[in-house]
Amino acid sequence: MRTLRYDLPASLVVFLVAVPLSLGIALAAGAPLAAGLIAAAAGGIVAGLLGGSPVQVSGPTASLTLVIAGLVQTHGWRATCLITIMAGGVQVLLGAFKAARAALAVSPAVVHGMLAGVGIIIALAQLHVVLGGSPQHSAWANLVQLPGQIMNMHGHKVMVGVLTVTVLLVWERLPKHIKAVPAPLAALLMAAGTAWLFNWNVTRIDLSGAITAWAPPELPHGDWQYIAGAVLLVALLAGAESLLCCVATEGMHAGPRSDLDKELSGQGVANMVSGALGGLPVAGVIVRSTTNIRAGARTQWSAVLHGVWVLLFALCLGWTIRLIPMEALAALLVFIGIRTISLGHVRKVHGHNEVPLYLVTMTGVILVGLAEGVLAGLALAALLALRRLTRVTVxxxxxxxxxxxxxxxxxxxxxxxxxxxxxxxxxxxxxxxxxxxxxxxxxxxxxxxxxxxxxxxxxxxxxxxxxxxxxxxxxxxxxxxxxxxxxxxxxAAGHWWLPWTHRRSSATAxxxxxxxxxxxxxxRTAPLLRSIFTELAVKQQPTHLFITCADSRIMPSLITSSGPGDLFTVRNIGNLVPCAGSEPGDDSVAAAIEYATRVLNVHTITVCGHSGCGAMGALLNGPATTAGLPQLERWLRHGDPSLAGLGGIRDQSSLDTLCRLNVQQQLRNLMTYDRVDEQVRAGRLKLVGLFFDIGSARVEVVPPMTAAVPAIPPEPCR
CATH class of the missing domain: 3.30.750.24 (STAS domain)
Structure with a gap:
């Protein structure tokens, strides 16, 4: 129960968001308003206990309103409840047969297009309620009748709707401590309070006895082929939304990863319970789930407790619902419907050339129907995939x-x-x-x-x-x-690492x-790495600072099998690290160390030397080697402590020994930087020495300086 101090407050926040949204979705679906609260309670408690996601919150969802509204009109509410129960059974079977991953094959462009189409239909229908009228039978009819409805709008009802939308818009710009109250709840409270204070003529909601007045589901009448199609449609749409929501929230929390098949089975049981109790179909809801995560939820107990609060509210405080104007709920749905058209989603699908999928699905949902629009989007997705298979370039x-x-x-x-x-x-x-x-x-x-x-x-x-x-x-x-x-x-390995002289085009100038x-x-390479570079374009997050020689034979990414974004690299002659404050000064290496440890927060600093290093050879051969190269001579003074550690042996056979000693000396020099010393002692930073033997193409780890290594003067930095 250690997580209860996080889950309990999070559950209260989600509860305050869930109540108004559940009522609004029930209103849009043409179902009893109590059905929204029943579904929220069943989704929270049952799906929370049995599902496979630690943070997902389930309940009635706006994406199913069109399907439910059609079923209610065709078969009646009690028959719709039985369809919900059967749809839950289908979901349980799909979860048992490990079919959850198949839902992820649906293109996100189709999903976003479906949600946008549903949002537009809901907004157009509920706009008529805000204006004091009744929604029409289709989106096109709602659009055609809208000018006449505006001409005959009812003053108080419109004022309540305008007030609700205004609060929703303004609430996002208020200070953080005020925004602790969810915007939908604040909007409904202000609308209800204003309507009561000024005695406005608005439509009231009455839930008296609705929760306890239960009636058993009944068999739907009609062709069982169409009924079976409705069951599959509810099961697949609710299941797909739950699984996509589950995947979308994976990267937003640090808890255990989700079990998608278990989540699908849990959603199925929740739908069976919701349908049996007279509730709407349930699914994982992205708004409630993200609210849950941002509120600090750690486990599924937040979702379960949120369902408990909804249930207690419905049983004990359901009478307070009659204070909320129906037009305020409709205005909330108009706002939510418009918000489903996300420019962020449009930009994402545009980046993958999938705008046609989005538009076809959205247009089909609006003009024809939900199932037809989704099928049109899936068909177009299949055609585009087939077209890509025919795309061959020469x-x-x-x-x-x-x-x-x-x-x-x-x-x-x-x-x-x-x-x-x-x-x-x-x-x-x-x-x-x-x-x-x-x-x-x-x-x-x-x-x-x-x-x-x-x-x-x-x-x-x-x-x-x-x-x-x-x-x-x-x-x-x-x-x-x-x-x-x-x-x-x-x-055989690719060609990119081969020297130009070893390639087929070596005759090129x-x-x-x-x-x-x-x-x-x-x-060859860019098409394979473009997605990686797209992610890296935002910022770099290397874990290693890699200091090595400027020698053309050393390729850090090759000898470490690293890729773009892994190494923050510094190269200079001799892989030298001047001590902090040394003379002659060098801001280049010091600046890289400062940036790597203070901004990038790297975990490791590696100094990599190599066999036959020309810089170490110049130190061995004395000043005559750098005659006429004054800048190189000044730079190599930073290598004098390494040369001193070699002792009296100064012949060419000891060159590789000097190269290894130089790596150890540079690791020692790194400790003269306060930030490096502090992080190494705190265990947050590790120093590593490497030596690359060019002749054998072997990378060796250079051990830290020990007593067995020739002593180096205690104050090597000048």
Whole structure:
């Protein structure tokens, strides 16, 4: 119960948010208002106890209002409750068969488009209630009738609605201690208080006896095919929203990770209980879940307690609901409906070229229906995925040495064979071709197309050299080996780390190699790392400060198998670390140490030396080596303490010993920086020495300075 001091206050905050939202959703769905409170209690208690998420809060959700409203109009409320029970049973079965992950295959663009469409429909319908009228049977009818409704609007009812929306808008800009009261609750309280104070003519809500007046669910009448479709629709929509909400909140808390199958089964049981008690269908709700997390919830007991508070409120204080004007609830729904159209979601889907999915789903939901709009969005998503499979690009470039370089990119399936064949046939007969296959898959039809073109091209006097960048699909197929299920043989490492002189294009002019290298990066590496660099574009969070030599043979990311964003790197001649306040001074290394320890808060500082270091060789050979290089001579004075530690042996055979001693000395120099010394002693920072033997391509850990190592003067810094 140690977490109760966090979960108890969080549950009260969520309770204050849940009550007005639950009433509003019941109003929009055309269900009894008590059904919203029953669903909130069942979702909180049952899904909280049996679900797989520690912080998710379940209850009635706005995304199902259209489906529930249609079911209520067609079958009646008691039959809708039975459909809710059966939908819960379907969810329990799906969870038992570990089907939860399948729901995550739905494109977020379709989900956001569905929510936006539902929000617009709710806003248009409830706007009529705010204006003193009644909602029409469809979104289009609500839009057409809106001008007439505005002309005949009722003064007091409109004033209550305007007041509610105004409070909701202003509340977000108030000081933090005032915003501790949830905005929906504050808006309804102010609207109710103002209407009571001025005796406005508004529509009142009466829940007298509604909670205790229970009636059993009844069998729906009609074609069971349509009823089964309604059950599946409620089960899948509620389940998908719960699971997507669960995944969305994963990164917002530090508690245990969610069990999606257990969550889906828990939601199913909660729906069965809610339907049996006369409540709305329930699902994980993102608004309540994020409120729960921000309020400091640690475990599922926050959700459970929130359900308990809703239940106690409904049983003991339900009479207070009649003080809330119906128009205030409608205004709250208008506000919530408009807020579902998130520009942030639009920007995200635009970044992935999925705006058509969003718009088609939203438009279909508004104009046709919820199920039809979602199916239209899913169908378009499937078509776009199929189109991507047909997208094959062939880039051709004439090399200075007369060779033709061609790169095939994409997924090579039979769908892309026509375009691929057309591009390959434009290559002149007799040309010497270097063909790179930058592909993630190749089926038999694509192999036949490339192989037939190659044989024809070589028969006409040309040559073709094929290089597969990621796997060996072509080579395996050409050799007659099985491509599936056998795994492709290990492929030699990529080309990016090879020196220019070892590559196929080594004849390229020296001055062109950098630009050619950049082109190769754009073609091969950038597509694989673009998503990583997109994340890193916001800020860097390296865990290591890596200090090494400027020697061209040392590649920190290669010898440490690190990637972008891992190492904060400092390179200089001799991998030297001047002592704090030393002469000659050097602000470059000191600034990097200061920034790494005070801003980046790195965990490790590594000094990496290497065999055959030219800087250490210059120290061994004496001042004559740096004659005519005054700046280098001044810089190498920082290496004198390392040379002194070598003792009297000053021949070239002791060069690598000096290189290792130099690493140890620089680790010692790091301790002269107050921040480094403080963090090392506190255990928050670790100093590591590495030595790279170039000849054997081995990285060794250099042990800290011990008595076995030749002594270094106690005051090495000058």
């Amino acid at each position: 880039d051709k470039r004439q090399e200075p040495n007369g060779r033709l370089h061609a790169t095939v990119s994409g997924s090579l399936t039979f769908l892309g064979v026509p375009g691929l064949t057309q591009e390959l046939r434009t290559i002149p007969p007799g040309a010497t071709v270097d063909l790179d296959l930058n592909i993630d898959f190749m089926d038999h039809a694509a192999f036949e197309a490339i192989h037939s073109w190659r044989l024809d091209h070589e028969r006409l006097g040309g040559t073709v050299s094929i290089d597969e960048l990621h796997d060996e699909w072509y080579a395996l197929a050409a050799s007659g080996a099985r491509m599936f299920p056998a795994k492709s043989p290990p492929k 020296v001055e062109c190699r950098l630009t050619r290298g950049a082109d190769e990066f754009h073609r």
